Amino acid sequence: MIDWLCSCAVAGILRSLQASNIVAISVIATLSSCSAPTTRQFFVEASAIDKVPDSLVAVEDGRGRFREIFCSVLEARQSELPDYKNCDVALTLVADEKAGSGAPVYLAPSKSNLTVYFVPGIGWDCFSQWLAPPKTAVKHIRQLGYGFEAVPIESLSSSSRNARIIRDTVMRSPKSEAGSRAVLVGYSKGAPDILEAVATYPELASRVAAVVSVAGAIWGSPLAEDVAFANLAPIRNWPGAKCAVGDGGGLESLLPGERAEWMAENQLPTQIQYYSVAALPHPDNISAILRPSYAKLSKSDRRNDSQVLLFDQFIPGSTFLGYLNADHWALALPIERSHRLIGKTIVNRNSYPREALLEAILRNVEEDIAK
Numbered sequence: 061m062i063d064w065l066c067s068c069a070v071a072g073i074l075r076s077l078q079a080s081n082i083v084a085i086s087v088i089a090t091l092s093s094c095s096a097p098t099t100r101q102f103f104v105e106a107s108a109i110d111k112v113p114d115s116l117v118a119v120e121d122g123r124g125r126f127r128e129i130f131c132s133v134l135e136a137r138q139s140e141l142p143d144y145k146n147c148d149v150a151l152t153l154v155a156d157e158k159a160g161s162g163a164p165v166y167l168a169p170s171k172s173n174l175t176v177y178f179v180p181g182i183g184w185d186c187f188s189q190w191l192a193p194p195k196t197a198v199k200h201i202r203q204l205g206y207g208f209e210a211v212p213i214e215s216l217s218s219s220s221r222n223a224r225i226i227r228d229t230v231m232r233s234p235k236s237e238a239g240s241r242a243v244l245v246g247y248s249k250g251a252p253d254i255l256e257a258v259a260t261y262p263e264l265a266s267r268v269a270a271v272v273s274v275a276g277a278i279w280g281s282p283l284a285e286d287v288a289f290a291n292l293a294p295i296r297n298w299p300g301a302k303c304a305v306g307d308g309g310g311l312e313s314l315l316p317g318e319r320a321e322w323m324a325e326n327q328l329p330t331q332i333q334y335y336s337v338a339a340l341p342h343p344d345n346i347s348a349i350l351r352p353s354y355a356k357l358s359k360s361d362r363r364n365d366s367q368v369l370l371f372d373q374f375i376p377g378s379t380f381l382g383y384l385n386a387d388h389w390a391l392a393l394p395i396e397r398s399h400r401l402i403g404k405t406i407v408n409r410n411s412y413p414r415e416a417l418l419e420a421i422l423r424n425v426e427e428d429i430a431k
Contacts (some may be wrong), residue, residue: 181248218309251276
């Protein structure tokens, strides 16, 4: 999800950049944070997150094994992948985390015939050309033997409309028809889009091995309650934007009431394995431009990633892999890699080992489906 309030600010800054670099630098300097990003382990007492809402019902704790896998991938790939972080910095440690199994981590090319279908968040196709992501994650996992397809959702449309696009993409994919099992990875609003797809179209169950939510707005976001769809207009004016309004239901699909009602009325197919990865950043590890939305959500619960409350990120009945020490944008939007000035100022906590994270998630999934 892209924060609709912050998108207006960034659009204004981009216009300033075009008009005057000196003025733009002075503007963004006033918005940037003076504190340094945390480089130490982020440890949270278990009592700080001991509230167990409905979203955690029947969630299995898989953090110990995932930590082993993620740490092994990070250390093995640190010289070849960008944004290396020590495992204790990349993951937030909560005191009740149990130890892993101690089993060795398989890091050779995969033989599991899995294909990732990535479903991004709201506004993605409006600003993806400006972002110009380097696609290093795609290249990396393909080198390891996994397939990859980006699902061409309508990022301003409702979850129900995108669910059909997800269904059609998977069912019509040559890889899927050839027997490759799908791993549907949803970021932000992409996660509820995926849940609607697998619940609405039962034919997907035979093609999908797993669903993974990464900072997913499973139960929506309170931020959506205060914004009208018209406020998304600046995103459509983004430099190079090529996005349509679609059915205009994107924000409505993120309303907490809408998501709670949908979850109550729909059952997820049990043949598919579900995983949740949640963002729980150190307060100093949130980009300057996202701090207003972080503060706004903190009035309800300080455990948030600037866009989604912590406990709204869990799929009921899923395996929980870990708390990531990153804000909402850092997990999927490599802004500082392609826009250095913005990355040094307003989006100044954007570094995260995304490629290693995706590999670790896939290693965990293929371990489980092999059992």
